[in-house]
Amino acid sequence: MKQRLIVKCVCIGIFAFAGVGTAYAQQHADLLKQVLAESAKGNCPESLMSPMLRGACQNQMPNMKQALSAKGSITKTEFMGMQASQMGPAEVYKVTFSSGSMMWMINTGPDGKILVLWAPG
Numbered sequence: 001m002k003q004r005l006i007v008k009c010v011c012i013g014i015f016a017f018a019g020v021g022t023a024y025a026q027q028h029a030d031l032l033k034q035v036l037a038e039s040a041k042g043n044c045p046e047s048l049m050s051p052m053l054r055g056a057c058q059n060q061m062p063n064m065k066q067a068l069s070a071k072g073s074i075t076k077t078e079f080m081g082m083q084a085s086q087m088g089p090a091e092v093y094k095v096t097f098s099s100g101s102m103m104w105m106i107n108t109g110p111d112g113k114i115l116v117l118w119a120p121g
Contacts, residue, residue, distance in 0.1 A: 026079045028091050028106045033074050035114060036095065036104070040068035050113045057117075072098030087115040 031048065038045050042065040044057035057064070076096040083092045083105055090107035107116045 026091065028108065029077045029079065029093060031108070031114065032091075032093055032095065032104060032106050032117075033077060035106075035117060036068060036074060039064055040071075041065070048114055049117075050109060050115050053114055053117060071100050071102070085116050085118075090116050 035045065035048050038048070039057065039061075042061060044054050044061060046054060049057060074095060074097055078094040078096070080092040080094055080103070083090050085105065085107060087109075088107055090105045092103065092105050095102050095104050102119050105116060105118045106114060109115045
């Protein structure tokens, strides 16, 4: 009887944790599309980015603008899962453009501004 109770508690805990994970996942797809569209235009929007990210964006901008604008417009974002980062859990998306696709990781701070915006390569 005691073992069944422990198993039930563990199962309930797992399902509760899984529900919390999905509650926080997939919140940033629209924000990701917005910031990538702005970056393709050569902008690093202060309203969307934390100060450190904005500084990094400005340093990378000539190359980033060219790379993103060459991909064309975004046609689809697909949530791939969560990824640990130094700034906390981040959402991972496969972003499909009219001319290719890229993987992106994004997370935000308490103020809603992007802390992490990263793509491999």
